[in-house]
Amino acid sequence: MLEIRFYFAGKGTTRIPDRGVYGPIISAISVFSDLKVCSSGKKKGTVYVVVGAVGASCLVAIILVILWWKGNLPGKLRRKRDVKGLDFPKGTFSLKQIRAATNDFDASNKIGEGGFGPVYKGQLPDGTVIAVKQLSSKSRQGNREFLNEMGMISCLQHPNLVKLHGCCIESDQLLLVYEYMENNSLARALFRHENNQLNLDWPTRLKICIGIARGLAFLHEESRLKIVHRDIKATNVLLDGNLNPKISDFGLARLDEEEKSHISTRVAGTIGYMAPEYALWGYLTDKADVYSFGVVALEIISGKNNNNYMPSNSSCVCLLDWACHLQQSGSFIELVDETLGSEVHIEEAETMVKVALLCTNASPTVRPTMSEVVSMLEGRMAVPNTLPELSSYTEDLMFKAMRDLRQHEQSHRFSGSQTQKSTSIQTFSSSSISENSSYENP
Structure with missing residues (x-):
């Protein structure tokens, strides 16, 4: 018995x-x-x-x-531990509310896809239009971005930063609820996206450039928390109904600790927008954002993507490389988007090009602060006459590596080989890198 x-x-x-x-x-x-x-x-x-x-x-x-009913299984316990102690904003939504707003995450409401998950358009019962960012529930990386973005942006309010309405943590969902930006991203407007109906004239481009600079100046110098964004690029700048720019996607942002001159960290960001000292050695300061801003400013002027544009009649490997050569020859006007025609204000365009090249100087100490950038773009401060030496760019390891790769590609005359190499260059140069990826510093 x-x-x-x-x-x-x-x-x-x-x-x-x-x-x-x-x-x-x-x-x-x-x-x-x-x-x-x-x-x-x-x-x-x-x-x-x-x-x-x-x-x-x-x-x-x-x-x-x-x-399971009470939500105490190991997976949910881990998520509770991850978000424990975080001071969430007052606007906390239920999953039922989000599903109703987005029509149960209907594919027709999908307005974008980020590195951590899709973004859906929705509407609350009071008529407020929202954008819902759905982070991957299967990834610890998604958990980290969720916590980071909540912690960073929930305590920041500025006209040139995207506004966070609230969040939802329920079941296996991690959702961030933002204000809806009617005109999507700056990249869609600049780079001739097939669904883009916008035509950015010169005054609008200048306004957008100054707006981005103001947002970064707030993050670096004016906010209670000094923050380095780490992933400034055209896809992370959103445009509202009046084409005002707002910086978004703070998932990779870092606090700039005042007691340290820099932060040594694993590299996270997008190739082509990362400052050399950060991409190569993980040396992070707010000057890394200044460099990224300089690249975006060149994209705004030219309407071309830094990573995907390769001038056919020169040895330059990207937009920034080409801009450096044009500046040395004094023919910067070739950078200006040809679709703008004669409406471009030449003096303003020249100032923006000089500021962009100053921001992308290989030496971080030469780069201006973002408040100085705002003053220069608004004409309240003269742009320094010292221009980057061409040699500092030709010796830049990133340019040299891309140049060598392109020369190697051109040495192969077989079309199949050329196609394969071109694809690998474009894919590599436009990829986004997170802290948890297998990326290794050179």
């Missing part, structure tokens, strides 16, 4: 199968190992063992169902 003892502890479940009080619930099981021979033989003993095993299995299943 197998003796199994159940220990009862108070009330049972209050939810299954219907709301109420049932019980008692079993809190522990003990099995005595001293078997006694039953007079009815082995057959009856076997029945008791089977019944006991089935009963124990049913009990475990009921306990697991209760734990």
Whole structure:
């Protein structure tokens, strides 16, 4: 005879199968190992063992169902630990509200796809239009970006930073709710996206450039928290209905610790926008954002993507490389987007080019602060006459590597080989790198 003892502890479940009080619930099981021979033989003993095993299995299943119902399974416990102690904004949404707003994440409401998940358009019952960023629930990287973005942007308010309405943490979902930006990203407007209906004239481009600079000046110098964004690029600048720029995507942002001159960190960002000292050695200061801004400013002027543009009649490997050569020859006007025609203000364009090249200087100490950039773009401060030496760019390891790769590609005359190499260059140069990827510093 197998003796199994159940220990009862108070009330049972209050939810299954219907709301109420049932019980008692079993809190522990003990099995005595001293078997006694039953007079009815082995057959009856076997029945008791089977019944006991089935009963124990049913009990475990009921306990697991209760734990799942209350959200206390290991996966959910881990998520609770991840978000424990975070001071969330007042606007916390339920998953039911988000599903209703986005029509259950309908594909027709999808307005973008980021490195950590899709973005959906939605509308709240009061008529407020929102953008819902859905982070991957299967990735610890998604957890980290969620916490980072919540911690950074929830305490920042500025006209040139995207506004966070709130968040949702429910079931296996991690959702961030932002203000909806009617004109999507700056990249879509600049780089002739097939669905883009915008035509950015010169005054609008100058306004956008100054707006981005103001947002970064706030992050670096004016906010209570001094923040390095680390991933400034055209896709992370959104445009509202009046084409005002707003910096978004703070998932990779870092606090700029005042007691240190820099932060040594693993590289995270987008190739083509990262400052040399940061991409090569992980040396991070707010001057890394200044460099990225300079690249974006060149893209605004030219309407060309830094990573995908390679002048056919020169040895330059990207937009920034080409801009440096044009500046040395004094023909910077070739940088200006040809679709703008004669409406370009030449002096303003020249100032923007000089500021962009100053921001992308190979030496971080030469780069201006973002408040100085704002002053120069608004004409309240003269642009220094010192221009970057051409040699500092030709010796730049990133340019040299890209140049060598392009020369190697041109040495192969087979079309199949050329196609394969071109694809690898474009894919590599436009990829986004996170802290948790397998990227290794050169």
